[in-house]
Structure formats: C-alpha cells, structure tokens
Amino acid sequence: MLIQQDNNPRVTSHHALWQTLSSADETIDTRQPALALQVGSALDPGIERKQRPNEDTLFVTHGVMPSASTSPKPFALLMVADGMGGQAHGQEASQLAVQSLVEYVSGSLCSKQVTSEAFLPLLIEGIQYANRVVHQRNQEQRTEMGTTMTATLVVDTTAYVAHVGDSRLYLYRPAKGLSQITQDHSMVAALVAAGVNQPEDIYTHPMRNLIYRFLGEKSTVEVDGYTVPLAAGDILLLCSDGLWEMVRDRQIAAILTAPMSDPSRKAHALVQAALAGGGVDNVSVIVVQVSTQFTVRAPGQRPSIHSKEPR
Numbered sequence: 001m002l003i004q005q006d007n008n009p010r011v012t013s014h015h016a017l018w019q020t021l022s023s024a025d026e027t028i029d030t031r032q033p034a035l036a037l038q039v040g041s042a043l044d045p046g047i048e049r050k051q052r053p054n055e056d057t058l059f060v061t062h063g064v065m066p067s068a069s070t071s072p073k074p075f076a077l078l079m080v081a082d083g084m085g086g087q088a089h090g091q092e093a094s095q096l097a098v099q100s101l102v103e104y105v106s107g108s109l110c111s112k113q114v115t116s117e118a119f120l121p122l123l124i125e126g127i128q129y130a131n132r133v134v135h136q137r138n139q140e141q142r143t144e145m146g147t148t149m150t151a152t153l154v155v156d157t158t159a160y161v162a163h164v165g166d167s168r169l170y171l172y173r174p175a176k177g178l179s180q181i182t183q184d185h186s187m188v189a190a191l192v193a194a195g196v197n198q199p200e201d202i203y204t205h206p207m208r209n210l211i212y213r214f215l216g217e218k219s220t221v222e223v224d225g226y227t228v229p230l231a232a233g234d235i236l237l238l239c240s241d242g243l244w245e246m247v248r249d250r251q252i253a254a255i256l257t258a259p260m261s262d263p264s265r266k267a268h269a270l271v272q273a274a275l276a277g278g279g280v281d282n283v284s285v286i287v288v289q290v291s292t293q294f295t296v297r298a299p300g301q302r303p304s305i306h307s308k309e310p311r
Contacts, residue, residue: 035157035230037062037076038289040264042271046242047279055083055090056240056284057098065109065155075109076154077102078286080167082240084214085145093134093145097215100130101151109153116155123153123162124223127215131164134216146216150182150238154288159236161226165214167284168244170252171228172235178253181226185213203245235263236288243270243285246277256287263287 039062045054059079064072081097083090104126108114114122127149138145148165161169166184173179183189184202187210191197202208215221230236235256244252247270255269267285274283 034292035232036291037154038263038291039076039078039286040262040267041284041286042264042267043282043284044271044275044279046282047275049280049282053088053091054282055094056242056282057081057083057091057094058284058286059098059102060286061102061106063106063110066111066113073155076288077105077109077151078154078236078238078288079149079151080238080240080284080286081147081149082165082167082242082282082284083145083147085143085216089143089145090147092137093147093216096137097127097130097134097147097149100133101126101149104129105153116158119153119155119158120160120162120225120227123151123160124225127151127162127164127223128221131215131221132219135219138216144217146214148211148214148240152236152238154230154236157230159228159230161228163224163226164221166211167238167240169226170237170239170249172237172253172256173231174233178249178256180249181228183224184211186211203248208245230290232290232292234290236286236290237270238286238288239270240282240284242279242281242283243274245281246274246279246283263289 039060041058041060043054043056043058045052062074062076064074067073079098079101081094083092083094085093105122108122130149134145134147148167150163150167150169152169153160161181163169163182164185166186169181171179171181187207188197188202188205192199192202197205213222237252237256251273252270255266255273258266258269260266267287270285271283
C-alpha cells in the first residue's frame with residue numbers, strides 16, 4: 001500500500017495534530033500490485049464559533065510495520081475527535097485523547113510484529129486507554145470534559161475502525177453509493193433505531209446534540225469496532241458532526257464523486273458546504289481515496305518520525 005498525503009490542507013486550524021511516519025527508502029516494482037491511498041483533510045472553526053477555541057482535532061499518520069515473513073507493511077492511521085465540556089476543555093479533551101491513542105498504538109505498530117487479527121483489538125484498546133487518560137484528567141482538574149473518537153487503521157486491503165460518539169466514518173463505493181459505517185451514540189439516533197423517530201429527525205430534533213457515549217465520562221467506555229474490506233475506487237470519509245449536520249448525505253456523495261484530482265480539494269469543498277449550510281459547529285474532514293498502485297517498499301528500513309503543522 002502506498003500512501004500519499006497532502007500536508008497543505010486549504011482550510012486549517014492550528015489545533016490540528018499531524019505526524020508523518022515514513023520509510024527512509026522506497027522503490028517501485030511493477031510485480032507487486034497493492035492499494036494506494038491519497039489522503040486530504042480540512043478543518044474550520046465554523047461561522048458561529050469562529051472566535052472560540054476549535055474543539056475538533058484531526059490526526060493523519062502513515063508508517064511501516066516490521067514483518068518477519070514478508071517485506072514491511074505500510075499502514076495509515078486516521079482520527080477525528082470532537083471535544084466537549086466548554087471551549088478550552090473541549091479542545092483539551094480531543095487533543096489529549098488523540099495523543100493518548102497515538103501513544104498507545106504507535107509502539108506496537110512500529111516496533112512489534114502485529115498480526116492482522118490484532119489490529120482491531122489494538123485500536124479498541126487504544127481508545128479505552130485514551131478514555132482512562134481523559135477521565136483521570138477530569139478527576140485531577142474537577143472538570144467534565146469529554147470527546148468523541150473515530151479512528152481508522154488501514155493495512156493492506158482492510159480498514160479497521162474503532163468508534164465512540166457521533167463523529168462518523170462513511171464509505172463511498174461506486175456500485176453502492178455512500179454508506180455510514182459507524183453508528184451515532186446519540187439520543188436521537190437511538191430513537192430512530194427504535195422506530196420512535198424518523199431518520200430525518202436526526203437533523204432537527206431538539207435532543208440531537210445529546211450523546212450518551214463518549215470518552216472521559218467514566219473510567220471505562222464501550223467501543224464499537226468494524227472491519228471494512230477496501231477496493232480500488234472506494235473513498236473513506238471521516239468527519240465530525242459539524243459536517244454531517246450541515247450537509248446531507250446526497251450532497252456529501254456528490255462532492256466526493258466530483259471530478260477533482262486530489263482529496264484535499266474534496267475535503268475543502270465539504271467544509272465549504274458545511275459553512276454554506278450554517279456552519280454552527282467546528283467542521284473536520286478527512287478524505288481517503290483508494291486506488292491500485294504497483295509498488296513495494298524496500299525491506300530493512302526503520303520508520304522515522306517527523307512532526308509538521310499544516311500550513
């Protein structure tokens with residue numbers, strides 16, 4: 001898998017967290033077909049919250065895992081976290097959760113030989129660890145901050161997804177259209193699932209902003225896990241509710257399939273659509289385009305870590 005990341009998103013906030021893990025040596029070999037990922041992202045504080053701290057945090061990283069039997073495996077790790085608890089506390093919660101999850105999983109991914117069966121449990125355990133860290137901070141500071149978390153680890157042809165809250169992961173597949181992979185842990189979503197409310201009520205119900213599961217409230221948290229097989233032509237979308245509450249699925253699909261050459265343009269277009277729809281919340285978007293690439297990485301190279309703020 002070859003990962004190409006655009007580190008110059010057109011709508012950015014200095015509260016975004018970026019890290020790039022890359023192999024020091026890479027070659028192209030037409031004998032080895034693999035999936036290639038192009039990743040673009042954008043975030044904006046929104047119209048109504050423009051003068052307040054951005055409570056959303058994005059994270060995009062890619063690296064190489066060691067392997068005893070084959071050449072090192074590339075991976076991509078993507079996260080969206082939407083903090084709550086009042087301005088600065090919400091920002092602190094989302095950043096702390098992302099940093100804690102990265103800390104938990106990066107050592108395993110970069111230093112140990114992890115089997116494919118362990119990827120999803122590792123991601124789920126990482127979010128549970130992040131929850132304990134945020135909860136402990138609440139205990140120490142006597143605060144009530146929390147955050148959603150939607151994290152995706154892509155290895156080979158599979159996306160492993162761990163999720164808490166009402167941020168979302170979508171999959172666009174040409175033959176099936178746009179599908180919401182994750183389930184919202186909100187009161188309205190529960191009412192819709194029970195047949196009490198209609199699906200469109202999720203955008204207008206007075207309780208639409210109440211979520212019943214998030215990181216930081218308790219010492220433990222239940223984490224949803226999903227395994228999503230990927231194919232060339234697929235598009236993954238991770239986003240906070242600042243996007244999907246302002247932009248309906250049909251328009252999201254239209255933007256994702258518009259004839260734009262790179263995913264950062266699509267991420268920018270999605271954010272602009274959310275702002276045009278009202279922009280009442282922070283908006284965070286990661287777009288991942290999946291294609292076929294004939295590539296192989298040179299073995300024997302350890303990944304190096306570079307931190308970079310998007311311009």
